[in-house]
Structure formats: structure tokens, C-alpha cells
Amino acid sequence: MSNVSGDRFWFGGDYNPEQWPAHVWDEDVKLMGRAGVTVATVGVFSWSRLQPAPDTFDFAWLDDVLGRLAGAGIGIDLATATASPPPWLVAAHPEMAPVTADGVVLGNTSRQHYSPHSPVYREHALALVRALAERYGQHPGLVAWHVNNEYACHVPRCYGPDAEAAFRVWLRAKYSTVEALNAAWGTAFWSQRYSDFEEIMPPRTAPTASNPTQLIDFDRFTSDAFLDLFRAEAEIVRAASPGIPVTTNFMGAFRPLDYWKWAREVDFVSDDSYPDPVDPQAPAAAALTRDLMRSLGNGKPWVLMEQATSAVNWRPANAPKAPGQNRAYSLQAVARGADGIMYFQWRQSAAGAEKFHSGMLPHAGPDSRVFREVCALGAELADLSRLRGTEVSARIGIVFDWDSWWALEQESTPTRLDYLSLVQDWYRAFWARDAVVDFLPADGPFDGYDLVVVPALHVADEAALTALAAVPERGGRLAVGFMTGVLDRDLRVPAEGYLGSLAGVLGVRVEEFAPVAPAPGGPAPVLRLSGALGELTAGTWAEFTHAVDAEVRASFDDGVVRSWPAVTRRGTGSGDAWYVATRLDAPSMDRLVGVLLDGVGAQAPTAEPNEQVEVVRRGDTVFVINHSAEEQSVTVHGHGRRTLAPHGTEVLPG
CATH class of the missing domain: 3.40.50.880 (Class I glutamine amidotransferase (GATase) domain)
Structure with a gap:
């Protein structure tokens, strides 16, 4: 993974300076240095600031921000900003809005308010990406391109007119003839035989169960459609920045998108992960997603692109992470192959729908438990730089x-x-x-x-x-x-x-x-x-x-x-x-x-496993992580009996 941080782990998060006046940016860069930040993801939701009108681009503020980051030795993971179209675009082209299976047209008061099948959205998104690539493709601080953001998170499928037309194109490419489609879909059942591709619609809400093969083809088609959007943006930034890796953030075991296909298209896998701090099953579920991300990349190191330092804002009750939990989940990711620990976001928002989502720099400022834990983790990851690039063995x-x-x-x-x-x-x-x-x-x-x-x-x-x-x-x-x-x-x-x-x-x-x-x-x-x-x-x-x-x-x-x-x-x-x-x-x-x-040769690093304590070996290092709120002990091969404080973690030589 190429970056200006040399052999250091990625450590940082989404940086949204457009939410703040310019005088705050000086403090941001200073505190990032104090926290050990090595990479910042910039511009994820900045389309309306970058392009305030159809024929107007404003890059001056971004020039300033990127210059400050690069001057401080902080690498830039530059987002293409296409995840949230500006209001002027939706007002001019309401037909680009996504449509549910029930025919409801979704509004633009949130984010991801676009159909992945919309030619209008695609045209304007790629124009923005070209402008960004031309201006920043050779920026000295650029370490990666971050395409869009969390594809399909809020709109996993669209059933509108553009989806209907695109689905037919996809079906023609797959089946060539409507006869082949009829045979594959078993349309002899329930009098569903088609005479022409133009008769086929997306599987919108129907009187009863829809054709099963039509349903799964629509799932495949939708995953492919989002992937095609990624490919189109990636092609532009790769041409402008040879050798700079390109990624987009996955979301763990995410049903709408076939990540086996997607992983072949990114230069490194990255993931967003938000385990519930009070869910006793969350540590195992988080470990599963870490192993899945590593596996999607054929065992290569990956990046934890987003997590929370403490509480999120979307659960019925948003519990904070207990002292030590942020470190425990972060080192769990490192143990299972991550070369980067990132957050959403750097500075906790003062306004908007995610203002109660914790940040690296919380509302309480630097004199806070959360920021002190962030600084300590940044220093620890710097000491663990020897692990960067190493892989995790599994049999x-x-x-x-x-x-x-x-x-x-x-x-x-x-x-x-x-x-x-x-x-x-x-x-x-x-x-x-x-x-x-x-x-x-x-x-x-x-x-x-x-x-x-x-x-x-x-x-x-x-x-x-x-x-x-x-x-x-x-x-x-x-x-x-x-x-x-x-x-x-x-x-x-x-x-x-x-x-x-x-x-x-x-x-x-x-x-x-x-x-x-x-x-x-x-x-x-x-x-x-x-x-x-x-x-x-x-x-x-x-x-x-x-x-x-x-x-x-x-x-x-x-x-x-x-x-x-x-x-x-x-x-x-x-x-x-x-x-x-x-x-x-x-x-x-x-x-x-x-x-x-028994007998298959899969040697675990513990002599007596403890379900509350996770023990993982990466390279020459063993991570021992207590996920419980109680003190726990476990016997580790080569290290004897280890006792860990609540949510405590030990990093031991192999």
C-alpha cells in the first residue's frame, strides 16, 4: 500500500473541514500531530461545497486543507465526493431519485439520494471526479483515492424507470435471447413466459411471491450496477494518479453487494465496522468481519476505514465504549490483518444528523477520555509498525x-x-x-x-x-x-x-x-x-x-x-x-x-481457551484481548498465564 506515511500504520479518520471555519483548521492539524494521525480521509460529503452550482467549482478551500495536511506529513485519502449529490442537481433532475419497490420516490434531505442506474447522476458524478483528478491527481500528499462511500448502504436497490431500462440491458447481456431467459427463470410456472425483453420489469411489490430466479438476477444486477459506477470513477482517478491505490469502504458482511466480485476491483480492501459496545456477541461478529475483509483481499493487509471512538447515533440506545474498548476493537483488527485504523470522524460534528456520533476529537475537546485514548492508540500503532505488511495464517x-x-x-x-x-x-x-x-x-x-x-x-x-x-x-x-x-x-x-x-x-x-x-x-x-x-x-x-x-x-x-x-x-x-x-x-x-x-493441524495460540478472551497471532506477535467487563485470565502458549483487566489487551512477542 503506497502512502506518504512510509512504514507507519494508517491512523486517522474522515476529516470534514467544510463543517468548520478556517481558523479551526490550524487547531485540527496541530491536534492530529499530537494524536499521531498519519492519514486523513478528505471530501467524502463535500460535493455541494466543491461544486456549488452546475458550472462552478470551488477548490480554493480544498487546496488550503490538503496543503496543510501534506505540510504536516499527514497522508491524504482523497474521496471523490460522489456519495451525496448537491441539492441543485436533484432540483434540476428529480428523475435521478431512487424509487422503492412500492413506488415511493425517496427525497433529498439525507444522503445517497440517487439511483445507481441514473444516467444523469452518472454524468455529473464523473464530471466531478474528472475535475478532482485533474487538480489533485499528482498532489504530493495523496496516498489513496477513496471512491464514493458505503455503496448501497441506504439504497440497496432501486426500482424506478432507469432501473427498469438498465435491468433489461443486463438481462440481454446475460441471456442473449428471451427464450434462454424463459428457460433459466422457469417461466412456464404461473404463466410468466415472456415474448420480449421489453415486457420484463424489476421485481416490484407484487400480489404474492415473485419469480425466484428473477429476484436473484435483480440482486446480481444491482450489485453489478453499483460496481460499474465504482469502476467508472476508479478508471478516471487511476489514469490521473498511476501507482496511487484506489479503494471504497465495504461494510462487513453486507448482503446487497457481492464483495467477492468487488474485491477484485479495489487495490486494497477497506471496511467500516461499528460493533455494539454492550452486545456480548459483538466481539465474535466483529472478528468475523475482520477475517472476511482479509479473505476478500486474498490474505493481504486491509484498512479499517471507519469505526467509532465511543458511541454512535443510530441505535435505540447508544452506549459509549467503555475505557479500553476502543483499543481492544482496534487491536483486534490489527491482529486479524489490518494495516490501518481509521474513524468516522476526526472532529465530532456540531450540527447535522450525526452530531451525536463520537469523533476522535469529541465535543469535550482534547481534555477528554476519548482524545487521551486516541493519542495513546496512535503512539501504540507507531510502535507496532513492524507488523505492517505481514499476513495472518489460517488453515x-x-x-x-x-x-x-x-x-x-x-x-x-x-x-x-x-x-x-x-x-x-x-x-x-x-x-x-x-x-x-x-x-x-x-x-x-x-x-x-x-x-x-x-x-x-x-x-x-x-x-x-x-x-x-x-x-x-x-x-x-x-x-x-x-x-x-x-x-x-x-x-x-x-x-x-x-x-x-x-x-x-x-x-x-x-x-x-x-x-x-x-x-x-x-x-x-x-x-x-x-x-x-x-x-x-x-x-x-x-x-x-x-x-x-x-x-x-x-x-x-x-x-x-x-x-x-x-x-x-x-x-x-x-x-x-x-x-x-x-x-x-x-x-x-x-x-x-x-x-x-482434532488432528487437522490448526494450532490455536492458547492452551486453555477462554470465551471472553480472544488470542490471535499475526506474524511474530500475539494479541490477547479481553472483551469482557471483568478481569480475565488465559494461558497463552509460550507466555504462561496472563491476567487482563476489564477490556484490557496485551501485545506479546510470538
């Missing part, structure tokens, strides 16, 4: 697939399932044991992983199933969860049945689904399991599964599936393949994961 892979996410959560499925929560079920069990994982796309590659876990790969083509089947054949361990291989990429059930060609490797045949449904007004039923794995508990999902050529490690003890297999194992090649036909609760999943980890 466990978890498959993460956006097509499966989109398809699994459609209407008219066997039961309501939350894809991300199914992935989290598996991930949390590894996290609790300090076993670091990589996330992997559905078709791999899976080489180099001792254990590959497949939670609900609901949509899978033959290439993905073949790649997964090779894992046990080469000596690895494969663990497959329910609702895998149920549909192909056109959302058709494969002719060979559920699991497709993977059924033979697993040694099972899924005959029928048996989701666990509570009686009206009653509690959710609990399933008891027993067998070689001991007594287990599950819920939500069960199946009538045949162990054709597999050993049964756990069977259902009750319900309509009583005595049917729940967990199976089949030895194949020099490895083995496991199938889990139910949703295990946390203790039961922990037991299963313990068995799966």
Missing part, C-alpha cells in the same frame, strides 16, 4: 456465498432462515477456541486448508461441488451444513436431488426437509440428539436423511425425525467428509467443532 476455511445468501432468504422457502446467522453459528465456535479462519468463495480454491466448512451453500453449481468434493480426497476434512447444494445457479433443484454430486462424497441422501415448527403461540421446539458425539441439542431444522455410505455420529431422539441421522461422517481418500442435518445450539456446535479440529 481453516469457511465458504461464504452471496448467491446462497440472496436465495436462502427469499419467500417460498422451506422455513425462514437467516444466512449470516448460520455462518456465525460455525464461526463463533472456532472463534471461541482461538482458531483463525479464512473465508472462501464457493468454488475455492481450497488447497492449503486442513478443514473446509460449508454452512448452507444453498446455491451451488457443479464446479463448486467438484471443488469441495476434492477436499477429503486430497486428505482434508470437509464439514457440510444443511441446505447445501439444494439449488443450481438458476435456482433449480438438481436432477440428482439435494446435495447434487456432493451426496456421494458425504455418503448421504437427503430425502425430505423437516424444519422444526413451533405450535401457534408456543415455544420453539428443541431437538435432542445422541450418539458417538454425546448428548447434543438442536432446533430450527431437521431432515429425513439416509446414511447410505456413512457412519452415523449423532441421531435425532425426538420429533418426526426420531432415529434418523443428524450428523454423519464418511472417510474418503485420506480425509473425511461430515454432514450436519440440523442446527446445533452453541454448546453442541462447540463440541462438534472440537472434534473436527
Whole structure:
């Protein structure tokens, strides 16, 4: 990652000087130096200040700000400012506004008030980017281009006239003929056969469930449309600034955009992350997003582009981060591969919708707990500069697939399932044991992983199933969860049945689904399991599964599936393949994961894991992080027993 900070970590945040009079800028730069800021993201929401009228650009103020930052040795992550169009543009072209599935036209009193399919928006956005690129493409302080901001955060889909026209163009490019589209979408059902592409509309609110393949194609189309906007801006700034990296900020495990496709287009992955300080599940969820970001970049270092120093402003109750929590979450990101720790924002706003969102420099000023913690973290990251560029090693892979996410959560499925929560079920069990994982796309590659876990790969083509089947054949361990291989990429059930060609490797045949449904007004039923794995508990999902050529490690003890297999194992090649036909609760999943980890070579850095304490190795350094509000102890290989204060973190030599 090229930047003027040399070998230092990125440390800083969004800087919005247009919110303040110029005399405040001197104090900003002085205090940034005190805090150890190395990079500032500038201009994210400054379109109306940069272009106050259609034919008028005002760069003088930005020239001043960038000059001050560069003069102080602070690198500039320059935003293209296209995330929030100015009022004059919307007033002149109201047709560029996004439209909901119900036909509601969204107003311009907020941000992201544009349709990603609008030719008018695109024309004006690219004109702004060209002007910025021409003026600042060779600026001596420029370390990165920051394209737009949090694509699709507030408008994940648009259903207006521009979307309708663009969707048809996308469909023509994918299917070539309307006959091919009819075949893929299964339009023989419900008299949906199309005679011409012009008859096709976006899947707006309908009388009942819409065509499933049309829905997922619209998801794919929308992700591609936002990506095309990114590419158009990136092409302009790359031409003006050869060698300067280009990014846009992702938002963790974000459903609307297929980040596997997006990650191929950025020069480094960056992420915005806002875990709830009082949510006991937040540390594991945050760790998941850190590992996902690293994985999207093929293991390369990434940047935590946004986080909060303390409270945010959008939850029903916005708890502050406790003393130590900001450091703990920041070092968690570093431990899991981040080369930058950034915030939204530098100076807490005095006005606007986010004035109660904490900043590096809070309303209380520099004589505050938050600013003192920021300064201490800046100094610590400077001392950790030796880690910059190092990677995190993982020998466990978890498959993460956006097509499966989109398809699994459609209407008219066997039961309501939350894809991300199914992935989290598996991930949390590894996290609790300090076993670091990589996330992997559905078709791999899976080489180099001792254990590959497949939670609900609901949509899978033959290439993905073949790649997964090779894992046990080469000596690895494969663990497959329910609702895998149920549909192909056109959302058709494969002719060979559920699991497709993977059924033979697993040694099972899924005959029928048996989701666990509570009686009206009653509690959710609990399933008891027993067998070689001991007594287990599950819920939500069960199946009538045949162990054709597999050993049964756990069977259902009750319900309509009583005595049917729940967990199976089949030895194949020099490895083995496991199938889990139910949703295990946390203790039961922990037991299963313990068995799966046995003998696969994934060595955790702790001797006795403590679920409150996260221990991660990056390069030659071990991070020990207490995420609880109580003192905790844990035994770390090579370092003995470590005792940490509430929300305390230790950084140890490997």
C-alpha cells in the first residue's frame, strides 16, 4: 500500500473541514500531530461545497486543507465526493431519485439520494471526479483515492424507470435471447413466459411471491450496477494518479453487494465496522468481519476505514465504549490483518444528523477520555509498525456465498432462515477456541486448508461441488451444513436431488426437509440428539436423511425425525467428509467443532481457551484481548498465564 506515511500504520479518520471555519483548521492539524494521525480521509460529503452550482467549482478551500495536511506529513485519502449529490442537481433532475419497490420516490434531505442506474447522476458524478483528478491527481500528499462511500448502504436497490431500462440491458447481456431467459427463470410456472425483453420489469411489490430466479438476477444486477459506477470513477482517478491505490469502504458482511466480485476491483480492501459496545456477541461478529475483509483481499493487509471512538447515533440506545474498548476493537483488527485504523470522524460534528456520533476529537475537546485514548492508540500503532505488511495464517476455511445468501432468504422457502446467522453459528465456535479462519468463495480454491466448512451453500453449481468434493480426497476434512447444494445457479433443484454430486462424497441422501415448527403461540421446539458425539441439542431444522455410505455420529431422539441421522461422517481418500442435518445450539456446535479440529493441524495460540478472551497471532506477535467487563485470565502458549483487566489487551512477542 503506497502512502506518504512510509512504514507507519494508517491512523486517522474522515476529516470534514467544510463543517468548520478556517481558523479551526490550524487547531485540527496541530491536534492530529499530537494524536499521531498519519492519514486523513478528505471530501467524502463535500460535493455541494466543491461544486456549488452546475458550472462552478470551488477548490480554493480544498487546496488550503490538503496543503496543510501534506505540510504536516499527514497522508491524504482523497474521496471523490460522489456519495451525496448537491441539492441543485436533484432540483434540476428529480428523475435521478431512487424509487422503492412500492413506488415511493425517496427525497433529498439525507444522503445517497440517487439511483445507481441514473444516467444523469452518472454524468455529473464523473464530471466531478474528472475535475478532482485533474487538480489533485499528482498532489504530493495523496496516498489513496477513496471512491464514493458505503455503496448501497441506504439504497440497496432501486426500482424506478432507469432501473427498469438498465435491468433489461443486463438481462440481454446475460441471456442473449428471451427464450434462454424463459428457460433459466422457469417461466412456464404461473404463466410468466415472456415474448420480449421489453415486457420484463424489476421485481416490484407484487400480489404474492415473485419469480425466484428473477429476484436473484435483480440482486446480481444491482450489485453489478453499483460496481460499474465504482469502476467508472476508479478508471478516471487511476489514469490521473498511476501507482496511487484506489479503494471504497465495504461494510462487513453486507448482503446487497457481492464483495467477492468487488474485491477484485479495489487495490486494497477497506471496511467500516461499528460493533455494539454492550452486545456480548459483538466481539465474535466483529472478528468475523475482520477475517472476511482479509479473505476478500486474498490474505493481504486491509484498512479499517471507519469505526467509532465511543458511541454512535443510530441505535435505540447508544452506549459509549467503555475505557479500553476502543483499543481492544482496534487491536483486534490489527491482529486479524489490518494495516490501518481509521474513524468516522476526526472532529465530532456540531450540527447535522450525526452530531451525536463520537469523533476522535469529541465535543469535550482534547481534555477528554476519548482524545487521551486516541493519542495513546496512535503512539501504540507507531510502535507496532513492524507488523505492517505481514499476513495472518489460517488453515481453516469457511465458504461464504452471496448467491446462497440472496436465495436462502427469499419467500417460498422451506422455513425462514437467516444466512449470516448460520455462518456465525460455525464461526463463533472456532472463534471461541482461538482458531483463525479464512473465508472462501464457493468454488475455492481450497488447497492449503486442513478443514473446509460449508454452512448452507444453498446455491451451488457443479464446479463448486467438484471443488469441495476434492477436499477429503486430497486428505482434508470437509464439514457440510444443511441446505447445501439444494439449488443450481438458476435456482433449480438438481436432477440428482439435494446435495447434487456432493451426496456421494458425504455418503448421504437427503430425502425430505423437516424444519422444526413451533405450535401457534408456543415455544420453539428443541431437538435432542445422541450418539458417538454425546448428548447434543438442536432446533430450527431437521431432515429425513439416509446414511447410505456413512457412519452415523449423532441421531435425532425426538420429533418426526426420531432415529434418523443428524450428523454423519464418511472417510474418503485420506480425509473425511461430515454432514450436519440440523442446527446445533452453541454448546453442541462447540463440541462438534472440537472434534473436527482434532488432528487437522490448526494450532490455536492458547492452551486453555477462554470465551471472553480472544488470542490471535499475526506474524511474530500475539494479541490477547479481553472483551469482557471483568478481569480475565488465559494461558497463552509460550507466555504462561496472563491476567487482563476489564477490556484490557496485551501485545506479546510470538
